[in-house]
Amino acid sequence: MTQTPLLIVLLLTLSSLAYHFGRKRAFAVSAGHTRTLHSLPAYYGLYAALWAVIPALLVLGLWLACEDTVITRLVVGSLPPEIASLAPSRLNLVLNDIRNLVVGNIVSSEPDALIVAAADRYRELRGVSTVALFAVTLGLATIGGWLAYGRIRPEHRSRNAVERIVMGILIACSTIAILTTVGIVLSVLFESIRFFQAVPVTEFLFGLDWSPQIAIRADQAGSSGAFGAVPLFAGTMLITLIAMSVAVPIGLMSAIYLAEYASSRVRATAKPLLEVLAGIPTVVYGFFAALTVAPFIRNSGGLFGLDIASESALAAGLVMGVMIIPFVSSLSDDVINAVPQSLRDGAYGMGATQSETIRRVIFPAALPGIVGAVLLAVSRAIGETMIVVMAAGLAAKLTANPFEAVTTVTVQIVTLLVGDQEFDSPKTLAAFALGLVLFFVTLALNVLALYIVRKYREQYE
Template identity: 70%
Template sequence: MNTLTFAGVLLVLSAIAYHLGRRRAYTVAGGELRKLHSLPSYYGLYTAIWCGLPALVLIGFWLAFENTLVTAMVVSDLPEALRSLPSERLNLVLNDLRNLAEGNIGPESVDPAIQAAAAHYNQLLQISHWAMAVVVLSVAMILGWYALTKVKPHQRARNAVEVVIKAFLILCASVAILTTLGIVLSVLFESLRFFTSVPPMEFLFGTVWSPQTALRADQVGSSGAFGAVPLFAGTMLISAIALLVAVPIGLLSAIYLSEYAHKKVRTIAKPLLEILAGIPTVVYGFFAALTVAPFVRDLGRSMGLEVSSESALAAGVVMGIMIIPFVSSLSDDVINAVPQSLRDGAYGLGATQAETIRKVIFPAALPGIVGGILLAASRAIGETMIVVMAAGLSANLTANPLEAVTTVTVQIVTLLTGDQEFDSPKTLAAFALGLALFAVTLVLNVIALHVVRKYREQYE
């Protein structure tokens, strides 16, 4: 019996248990449902959970340990010559054995001793499966029956069921949190490994970034320099350009949409603006690289400026367009959240619409708008694809937006793509950069959320 059909059988058993539990609840109530503590369906669920849940957990454990146990038993029965092999060789033998047992390779190429062991392995697995079936089904039935006997009018089935549901919800919630925690910790530990070969001070304050390290001792010219300042500077430069584009356009369009636009215009324009946020960043990337960057270069040339074909300006402008919806949508929301009574108050004093917006609505919405801008900024800092395609890879330390620069995210991509050895400072540097990036965006997000929340409390 394979595991899937087995789970199906268990499901059917639980369904039966549900039915029995419910019927039993009706019986013990003697037709007077109000005597029951919980609704009859809760007694059904209670029985079904007792029947299905422990059995399911048991299957999980069984499957987790079955392979280890069976393998250990097979190894102990192997001929002495095979058993005393070093552990790497033994693993190879076991690999062969499993492949043979599962029919992935034919028997002709394998040693007869291993063939025998494979047969033994299969037999043990078979036994284990049947044993599991018997044990689990009896556990399910016994516990189901036990739960059934506990169904009494005063028994608090609903509370018990709710405890199980709550535990399940907690489990789901912790998956996301634990995953995040795991990622942060793994990045942290890899960064610590990096900092054993490159001092943190050199990483944080060095001005030369050249991560090529020698793969072989006889290579020349690849000593590796890990000063991340040019990357941070490049990130700042591009994010600043992006915000310079996105904040005025986003804010003014939000003011237009929320205060001036006719209802019909608003219902069409707002979703259209939000579509900008749905365009894949790689599309923005080639738009930046193929259209905007050459345009900027030609424009610069016609004005007699030296512009490289990949420039911070091109990447920044396109990134700015990408984050316009963030700024405009969040600002629109906070402007709409300013109570109508404040508008009425200003109009009632004879303020014009422009005065009302400038002197009442905008100041009242300002904290929320700042929060939106910070969220947009953390998005800009973390953005990769546009910069990879439009801003180049050369780690120049410059404030000139017409030159090529590179960012933290771009360097992470280039460090980890292609064939790499995973213990050189070059690859480990990616984790350190990731950690720095994570720290910055985390701080920005925390500040932004704090500001936004503080603003919300003001009117509620």
């Protein structure tokens, strides 16, 4: 793996050589009359160069992706049966020791002879693999370049061939978006299915008790931890609700003010400034919520004799609302501007005041678009992580009281997956199940919102 940069440099060198010779041959076969060539000489060079580098790079990528898995399999195969047949989680620990030994890290305990032998084998296999990789890729590059070189004749349509290859690359790049979605769905789905084998779906979706911590200790039955996610959903909804009750009125009113009332000078300053709020990293909001807002709320609650937890849903929700203000306002601004001027004229022409026009004509006309914008904002709030991780707390309580600490889906994903933990326990798998719910809920909201907004746009086009 460490030699990969060297290999890539070698491949690129081979490829540029192929370019050089390909181009030269194009001149040669045309006997100096380049007009007899189908394509420009450079295309013949490019043709050879691409043939040299692309197959080799594909093999390289595939090799690197599989190398570790294959070597590990081989090493495990060579281990004595009593170790090779260990439970997967124990086997992983052994493998970790082997890998650490290979890299040269200090292993916790005195390495056992078997492990040292395995590590040697591992190292040896890796050496073989590296040599083989170099041989295969460089050979492939030479053959590819040579074959392409051989095909160069004046009537060869190099430009078309090169363009076909480039087009293939472009298409491959554009499918990455699809691959990402497929990757997300598959990765959360697989782990979730394994989770639901240990914990029934119904318990997860409708259970009222969430305490995954119990499942850590192996001596307690793994599935005895409670994985009822309803308190999480409730906490997420509570915080989202608080955030929306801050963001929607403020965002909407400021969009209306800036679109309908403000002079162009005010608009030109206030709009970008408001949008700065959207560019601030969420971790900053989280810190602000935990350091400034939560103590402030706690203290002012104390003045009225209210007992407010130091990590309250209110603090997290308020700050999240502030973060979402520009999101609501810029989307609403687009929507309000899409309302045709003729409707405004109609209302003004009848003697409506500006606020009457806005409230009775523009707002109802823009309502579908605003609903879409709010849905997008809700999806944003549900998926927001850092603010709630830093300010909302971990207590999975089923409460509607904004002064108490609640926890959310994203907070739990983070707590379940951050830090050392063994994979494959229901505890870590639960995080993927929560991720699955999160992904599909936000996806549904987005699809719905984009659909509504598009319908709305069409109405006024």
